[in-house]
Amino acid sequence: xxxxxxxxxxxxxxxxxxxxxxxxxxxxxxxxxxxxxxxxxxxxxxxxxxxxxxxxxxxxxxxxxxxxxxxxxxxxxxxxxxxxxxxxxxxxxxxxxxxxxxxxxxxxxxxxxxxxxxxxxxxxxxxxxxxxxxxxxxxxxxxxxxxxxxxxxxxxxxxxxxxxxxxxxxxxxxxxxxxxxxxxxxxxxxxxxxxxxxxxxxxxxxxxxxxxxxxxxxxxxxxxxxxxxxxxxxxxxxxxxxxxxxxxxxxxxxxxxxxxxxxxxxxxxxxxxxxxxxxxxxxxxxxxxxxxxxxxxxxxxxxxxxxxxxxxxxxxxxxxxxxxxxxxxxxxxxxxxxxxxxxxxxxxxxxxxxxxxxxxxxxxxxxxxxxxxxxxxxxxxxxxxxxxxxxxxxxxxxxxxxxxxxxxxxxxxxxxxxxxxxxxxxxxxxxxxxx
Amino acid sequence: xxxxxxxxxxxxxxxxxxxxxxxxxxxxxxxxxxxxxxxxxxxxxxxxxxxxxxxxxxxxxxxxxxxxxxxxxxxxxxxxxxxxxxxxxxxxxxxxxxxxxxxxxxxxxxxxxxxxxxxxxxxxxxxxxxxxxxxxxxxxxxxxxxxxxxxxxxxxxxxxxxxxxxxxxxxxxxxxxxxxxxxxxxxxxxxxxxxxxxxxxxxxxxxxxxxxxxxxxxxxxxxxxxxxxxxxxxxxxxxxxxxxxxxxxxxxxxxxxxxxxxxxxxxxxxxxxxxxxxxxxxxxxxxxxxxxxxxxxxxxxxxxxxxxxxxxxxxxxxxxxxxxxxxxxxxxxxxxxxxxxxx
Numbered sequence: 001x002x003x004x005x006x007x008x009x010x011x012x013x014x015x016x017x018x019x020x021x022x023x024x025x026x027x028x029x030x031x032x033x034x035x036x037x038x039x040x041x042x043x044x045x046x047x048x049x050x051x052x053x054x055x056x057x058x059x060x061x062x063x064x065x066x067x068x069x070x071x072x073x074x075x076x077x078x079x080x081x082x083x084x085x086x087x088x089x090x091x092x093x094x095x096x097x098x099x100x101x102x103x104x105x106x107x108x109x110x111x112x113x114x115x116x117x118x119x120x121x122x123x124x125x126x127x128x129x130x131x132x133x134x135x136x137x138x139x140x141x142x143x144x145x146x147x148x149x150x151x152x153x154x155x156x157x158x159x160x161x162x163x164x165x166x167x168x169x170x171x172x173x174x175x176x177x178x179x180x181x182x183x184x185x186x187x188x189x190x191x192x193x194x195x196x197x198x199x200x201x202x203x204x205x206x207x208x209x210x211x212x213x214x215x216x217x218x219x220x221x222x223x224x225x226x227x228x229x230x231x232x233x234x235x236x237x238x239x240x241x242x243x244x245x246x247x248x249x250x251x252x253x254x255x256x257x258x259x260x261x262x263x264x265x266x267x268x269x270x271x272x273x274x275x276x277x278x279x280x281x282x283x284x285x286x287x288x289x290x291x292x293x294x295x296x297x298x299x300x301x302x303x304x305x306x307x308x309x310x311x312x313x314x315x316x317x318x319x320x321x322x323x324x325x326x327x328x329x330x331x332x333x334x335x336x337x338x339x340x341x342x343x344x345x346x347x348x349x350x351x352x353x354x355x356x357x358x359x360x361x362x363x364x365x366x367x368x369x370x371x372x373x374x375x376x377x378x379x380x381x382x383x384x385x386x387x388x389x390x391x392x393x394x395x396x397x398x399x400x401x402x403x404x405x406x407x408x409x410x411x412x413x414x415x416x417x418x419x420x421x422x423x424x425x426x427x428x429x430x431x432x433x434x435x
Numbered sequence: 436x437x438x439x440x441x442x443x444x445x446x447x448x449x450x451x452x453x454x455x456x457x458x459x460x461x462x463x464x465x466x467x468x469x470x471x472x473x474x475x476x477x478x479x480x481x482x483x484x485x486x487x488x489x490x491x492x493x494x495x496x497x498x499x500x501x502x503x504x505x506x507x508x509x510x511x512x513x514x515x516x517x518x519x520x521x522x523x524x525x526x527x528x529x530x531x532x533x534x535x536x537x538x539x540x541x542x543x544x545x546x547x548x549x550x551x552x553x554x555x556x557x558x559x560x561x562x563x564x565x566x567x568x569x570x571x572x573x574x575x576x577x578x579x580x581x582x583x584x585x586x587x588x589x590x591x592x593x594x595x596x597x598x599x600x601x602x603x604x605x606x607x608x609x610x611x612x613x614x615x616x617x618x619x620x621x622x623x624x625x626x627x628x629x630x631x632x633x634x635x636x637x638x639x640x641x642x643x644x645x646x647x648x649x650x651x652x653x654x655x656x657x658x659x660x661x662x663x664x665x666x667x668x669x670x671x672x673x674x675x676x677x678x679x680x681x682x683x684x685x686x687x688x689x690x691x692x693x694x695x696x697x698x699x700x701x702x703x704x705x706x707x708x709x710x711x712x713x714x715x716x717x718x719x720x721x722x723x724x725x726x727x728x729x730x731x732x733x734x735x736x737x738x739x740x741x742x743x744x745x746x747x748x749x750x751x752x753x754x755x756x757x758x759x760x761x762x763x764x765x766x767x768x769x770x771x772x773x774x775x776x777x778x
Contacts, residue, residue, distance in 0.1 A: 051747040052746060052747055054747070068757075070749075071749050071753070071754075071757070074747070074748075074749060178768060180764075180767055180768060181764070181768050184764055239760065243753065243756050243757060243760070246750060246752050246753045246756060247749055247750065247753045249750070
């Protein structure tokens with residue numbers, strides 16, 4: 001399996017290198033869909049230039065990266081393109097290894113449940129076989145590397161790629177079962193952009209499953225393990241933040257990075273939902289609505305944790321998707337990360353109801369983004385409503401995608417335990433409805 | 436520059452246009468002249484002889500003609516535009532004809548006329564330029580090396596007050612009247628109905644009529660033009676900022692464009708001459724004594740001076756801490772037994 005992966009990696013690197021050398025590189029680097037105020041490359045360069053001139057990079061409202069990124073790029077700024085290509089490759093390899101392990105876990109669990117007779121008798125066609133699962137890791141790596149969103153993100157040199165790679169390593173560490181490493185990587189991911197905090201719950205659930213600790217509120221071992229993991233995570237977070245203090249000897253980065261993410265002062269258009277609302281909102285209400293929007297991101301963790309506590313990796317996927325839809329400055333790089341996971345649930349294909357419409361919506365919106373941007377900013381014949389309409393449609397498409405997969409997943413689980421041919425009490429055929 | 440408008444200020448426009456004509460006659464092309472006029476005389480409905488501006492009733496000289504090139508006309512003659520032309524702080528879209536494209540070898544003649552007072556000159560009936568502003572503008576020109584020598588002539592009431600505040604080197608100034616005196620106009624033309632010229636400018640122009648490109652008349656002669664008997668006001672001049680002796684300054688240095696051309700039929704070997712020129716320049720640079728108004732750096736040094744680049748480096752403690760953490764994480768996950776491979 002290594003050889004096809006190497007081929008895929010080579011193809012991806014070639015595509016990116018070709019795009020770097022072409023004239024599209026400059027065009028893509030300026031697109032707002034891939035470069036948000038949080039992770040645009042222009043701002044990294046500006047921050048480092050400010051530092052060379054002896055001024056703190058956080059003194060203006062331009063630079064919103066963490067000090068570790070400053071440290072990374074201080075030495076690597078001439079090799080930036082190489083760094084981003086390597087980051088993408090590392091992400092893909094991490095996802096590949098993670099999904100390989102995950103497949104083994106799924107298969108083992110399936111075998112256990114079959115032997116325990118937990119499945120209904122007529123669900124033979126729903127069971128996953130090693131044959132069809134053999135190529136899934138390769139497909140995941142392929143989906144991530146050759147996704148046009150990822151390629152554009154890489155060519156634009158947006159630091160979203162670094163964020164993605166940290167999250168990918170976190171997923172790898174979680175699936176391999178190492179609580180310490182997963183806590184460290186989660187701390188790094190949270191340190192860079194605040195939202196992976198919500199991935200704490202699925203990681204915890206997965207690790208509890210691996211340790212065979214049942215999730216019961218009264219169980220002492222559950223609380224012990226949770227406390228262990230939480231303290232590992234919080235300690236690493238605190239250590240990383242204190243370390244960043246020593247880079248510039250100031251706490252400036254906290255309001256610049258986290259204050260910026262939470263209070264959303266910069267209303268540059270992007271593919272998210274925040275900018276339009278706050279552009280036309282009165283000052284009076286902005287604090288309230290900022291709180292509402294931010295709670296919206298974190299809120300879904302709890303109901304999903306309750307519903308999906310047996311399936312933490314799917315929970316992680318849904319959580320990643322929710323982060324990338326509802327975060328304050330989403331970019332296409334975030335979208336690419338959760339889309340890389342779609343092959344893992346390709347067996348749900350028969351239960352997906354809206355997949356055709358969804359894919360059409362997503363593809364059309366991706367094409368319409370630059371068109372309406374051009375019409376709005378350059379031609380002047382459209383206005384921000386047009387662009388926001390496409391943003392809204394894109395996000396609706398994404399939300400529908402997630403809810404479709406969610407429905408399909410739950411439906412499959414129900415069929416597995418209750419049999420494929422459901423009958424109501426009076427013997428007629430029944431339909432499953434997601435309430 | 437003519438700073439007034441309206442029909443009854445005909446003479447100011449005629450003044451300016453006459454000086455313009457003389458200067459053109461002595462060789463300065465339109466590309467090197469910035470002419471600012473209200474330009475409402477020739478086509479004024481009250482002008483009995485339309486499309487003309489006359490400077491002397493007997494000479495019947497039409498100073499307007501077909502080839503007058505006005506760079507700033509009508510409402511563009513403002514204090515702001517005037518100062519922008521002088522200092523060169525012009526928006527990039529300004530055409531070349533509206534710019535003063537001078538460098539540090541240019542001699543500039545500035546002639547202003549209009550209504551003035553003690554320390555100010557009225558622009559277009561709505562704003563004023565003060566002598567302090569003018570002096571500061573000239574200083575900016577000096578700092579930016581926009582002139583070699585500057586001759587400033589002003590024909591207004593109390594004109595001498597306008598050159599009182601100059602403090603930049605290499606400026607010579609002439610005015611038509613002292614503080615407290617009015618400059619008077621020369622004579623009215625009964626056919627046109629207004630005064631056609633001012634006295635001072637009239638006599639200056641008479642003086643200039645005798646100048647041709649090869650004449651050796653110097654500035655001292657210009658200072659004698661229009662004594663009190665003819666002008667009623669006392670013309671004044673100021674030469675203390677000027678570094679050369681006014682006796683040695685030719686009129687054509689400012690009013691004309693005189694090229695020193697030497698025609699030869701021999702062939703010259705350039706290598707020898709280049710070496711000769713090279714040795715000449717350092718001497719010339721040294722010959723000018725350091726100016727006492729500012730410590731002037733040569734322009735090349737000013738342009739290429741950059742703040743000293745102090746490269747930022749992450750502090751040692753940070754690097755140490757970071758890599759210690761990374762190594763600790765590595766060994767925690769993979770076990771101490773790998774340490775022996777490292778060491």
